[in-house]
Amino acid sequence: MRAHRGDRRPSSGAAMDLRDRVAANNQLLLSAIVGTLFIVGFATQSLRDPELFGLGVLIIVAGAAASLAVPWTRISPVWVAVIPLVDIGAITILRASDPSAGLGLLWAFPMLWLSSLGRWAFLLASVLVTTIYWVVVVISGETERTYAYVLLPMLMVAIGWASYSATRRSSAQRTLLDRQTERLSAALAQANRQEQLVTEVLDTVDFGVIRIDASGTVTFVNDALGGFRQRIPGFGRVDEDIVSYGEDGTTPVLPDERPLARALRGEEFSDVIVWFPLSESKRIALSFTARALLDHLGRSAGSVLVARDVTAERSAMRARDTLVASVSHELRTPLTSILGYLDLALDSDDLTPNVRRQVDTAHRNSERLLAIVADILSASTDSRLSAGVAISPQQIDLADLVRASVSDLSVIADERAIAIDASAVEHVGAYVDAARMRQVVDNIVGNAIKFNRDGGLVTLSTGSAGDAAVIRVADTGIGVRGEERERVFERFFRAESSVPGNGLGLAISREIVGAHGGHVDLESEPGVGSVFTVSVPRDAQAFARAIVVESGELP
Structure with a gap:
């Protein structure tokens, strides 16, 4: 909570204002001096005219009483000059009581x-003191004329000028400080408004935010995080032993690996999923993201940890995977039956060449469809790792495989007047699983047709680069935006497009190529087109080296 800043003007019982203090201090000091002189002079019998001296002292003391009694802050500052003017007269009386005592210095x-x-006031005091001094000298009959008669007025004028100059400098500095104070107050008010705005915004969002300063102390939590604390006792505290599990929902998270502990160590991470049991039958999944903060000098200013409830999202993903797996599993039975009957039909001797060719095409595509269903089953598991693609590589010619894919997909391309240019497809050897690699080429070429414009062009080429055999597929389609480029290989990811699909083709293709020790690269520009480059080992030796490097071992 912010402290309330009220009116700082003192009340009647509080400390006096600056003007009150100056008036009281000056008069009390002068009263103390003349009072002491009177007591000492009276005690030592050294006063020439005790009655006249006492009158001057009495007037000065009366001025001191007035300085304490009068509320100077409530009247015009001009009235403050009354007391020092009265003091000048009182000091004149003191000097007249004993001209040789040097009491004129009290002016x-x-x-x-x-x-x-x-x-x-400076000019008035200079003229008044000088005039009174010389008048007193003349009236008292002091005939000896020395430089002292000039020195004292000059000294008073010099003292007055020094006081006037010091007051002006002090006033200028006070004005400057007041302006700086105003600017600082405005900046502080703006900072407070911004802080309040940020706090209000953070309190309206549905994700929890923890602010950690450079010393590792939690300095801010929003309302949403407070809600998590209510549901999960001890949440947001390092010293609490909270039961939690990793992304798989079964592996316990060690205390040092908890998101808050990692954020306190200054680590940065994104989308770390942690499951927290709420009861025996209910759990909550939170996604944690931590980012380090820097101040205006580039030094560490702590970090911020964001927690988001992704229970519904994770449950939906699991339900989707279960549904896909169930549907894919149900598809395998009729596909197996279709393949069986097609095998029987191919074994028949009374088929005409044309019918046999058609049945053989149906059989080949049914086998591909069965392989795709198997990949969907693998891709729809709970694991985020590779689908565990099984391959049986052998030495083949990529040119034959690419041309066969072009032949089968040309019918789809012709329906939209899309031309397929395979003139740059050259004979190049590759050590791959032919069926799996055909699936990759079909997926990429099929996407080049699917996401192309009517009357567009798909260009295919093959070649080699070192130990790798390369397939390049370029199209003139809609392209992929930068933020979506890295995600097109994620399972079930669909870029913004009206083209139907399940978002599995490229994910499965990358896993198949990765199982060969190769890689798939994408270059794309929205509205211009995309270029996919597939690199796989050229021979068995290159395949062995690629697999060793892929596993993280030394070749």
Whole structure:
């Protein structure tokens, strides 16, 4: 909570204002000096005219009482000059009681006081003190003329000028400080408004936010995080032993590996899933993201940890995977039956060449469809790792495989007047699983047709680069935006498009190529087209080296 800043003006019982303090301090100091002189002079019988001296002291003391009683902050500052003017008269009486005692030096006190009130007061005090001094000298019959008669007025004027100059400098500095204070107050008010706005915004979102300063202390939590704390006792505290599990929902998370502990160590991470049991039958999944913060000098300013409830999202993904797996499993039975009957039909001797060719095409595509269903079953498991593609590589000619894919997909391309240019397809050897690699080529070429514009062009080429055999597929389609480029290989990811699909083709293709020790690269520009480049080992030796490197071992 912010402290309330009220009116700082003192009340009647509080400390006096600056003007009150100056008036009281000056007069009390002068009263103390003349009172001491009177007591000492009276005790030592050294006063020439005790009655006249006592009158002057009485007037000064009366001025001190007035300085304490009068509320100077409530009246015009001009009235403050009354007391030092009265003091000048009282000091004149003191000097007249004993001209040789040097009591005229006491005029320095009202001179200082009056000069601090402004230029007019300085001029008035200078003229008044000088005039009174010379008048008193003449009236008292002091005939000896020495430089002392000039020195004292000059000294009073110099003292007054010093007080006037110091007051002006102090006033200028006070004005500057007031302006700086105003600017700082405005900046502080703006910062407070921004802080309040940020706090209100963070309290309206549905994800939890924890702010950690450079010393590792939690300095801010929003309302959503407070909601998580209510549902998960001890949540957001390192010293609490909370039962939690990793992304798979079964592996316990060690205390040092908890997101908050990692954020306190200054680590950065994204989308770390942790499951928290709420009861025996209910759990909640939170996604954690941590980012380090820097101040305006580039130094560490702590970190921020964001927690988001992804239970519904994870449950939906699991339900989707279960549905896909169930549907794919149900498809395998009729596909197996279709393949069986097609095998029987191919074994028949009374088929005409044309019918046999058609049945053989149906049989070949049914086998491909069965392989795709098997891949969907693998891709729809709970694991985020590779689908565990099984391959049986052998030495083949990529040109034959690419041309066969072009032949089968040309019918689809012709329906939209899309031309397929395979003139740059050259004979190049590759050590791959032919069926799996055909699936990759069909997926990529099929996408090049599917996401192309009517009347567009698909260009295919093959070649080699070192130990790798390369397939390049370029299209003139809609292209892929930068933020979607890295995600097109994720399972079930669909870029913004009206083209139907399940988002598995490229994910399965990358896993198949990865199982060969190769890689798939994408270059794309929205509205211009995309280029997919597939690199696989050229021979058995290259395949062995690629697999060793892929596993992380030394070749």
